[in-house]
Amino acid sequence: MITQVTSAPTYLPVALGTLKEHLKLDASDTSEDVLLEAYLRASTSMAEDYVRGYFMPHTVEVYLEEWSYETLFYGLAPMQALDKVEYHQGTWQELGSEHYKVALQGPVPRLRIVGDMPGLDEAIYPIRVTVQLGYSVSTDSEATQRAALDQRIVSAILLQAARLYETREDVNTKAPSVNDMIPASERLLSGLRNSYA
Numbered sequence: 001m002i003t004q005v006t007s008a009p010t011y012l013p014v015a016l017g018t019l020k021e022h023l024k025l026d027a028s029d030t031s032e033d034v035l036l037e038a039y040l041r042a043s044t045s046m047a048e049d050y051v052r053g054y055f056m057p058h059t060v061e062v063y064l065e066e067w068s069y070e071t072l073f074y075g076l077a078p079m080q081a082l083d084k085v086e087y088h089q090g091t092w093q094e095l096g097s098e099h100y101k102v103a104l105q106g107p108v109p110r111l112r113i114v115g116d117m118p119g120l121d122e123a124i125y126p127i128r129v130t131v132q133l134g135y136s137v138s139t140d141s142e143a144t145q146r147a148a149l150d151q152r153i154v155s156a157i158l159l160q161a162a163r164l165y166e167t168r169e170d171v172n173t174k175a176p177s178v179n180d181m182i183p184a185s186e187r188l189l190s191g192l193r194n195s196y197a
Helices: 016-023 033-051 142-147 151-167 183-192
Strands: 002-007 058-064 070-072 079-089 091-095 100-103 110-113 127-133
Touching: 016 033, 016 151, 033 151, 033 183, 151 183
Parallel strands: none
Antiparallel strands: 002 058, 058 127, 070 110, 079 091, 079 127, 100 110
16 A cells, blocks of 8 residues: 645644744744744654644545455554545446445544455556545635644644754754653643554
8 A cells, every 4th residue: 555645735723823822923024934934844753743633624545456355554544534436447436335335433444345346457556445534625724724633743743843843953963753752742742643553
């Protein structure tokens, strides 16, 4: 299974104004907005890497090598929707929704094929499944999407961004990684971590 993000939001789970309020900075002072935005992006990326998932809505194509009676989508939670299943027979063809069932609940979403499976051509990944990942759906407004987030996510991102802002330097010589998250952020996110990735 390989995945490809085909659509991602242009905004972050935490608004710049929320970070400024958290840091007790003057909202009208824009002199550090670019820096603060970079800290928000880095903190969001670290938190998503830690939980092994996306917070905001992302459209992702999942490519499979062969049909399976039941496909488990490890590492692709939370999944809000499965949009379509396609297979390659010279061109991409959509499999009718009557030929599969989807279970989005739980830590591992699943796709179950019902009945006979269509033949496939010799493509390396002849099955494409388009899914919606994140804690809300992309048709929701930006404010609604942010409101749908678990507050532990918002708090972890704010704490991590505050640390980056306050220290303004890397205290070790290696590149920042998920292991550089502050313990409080890790504790906040530990219950949301996808252990199947």
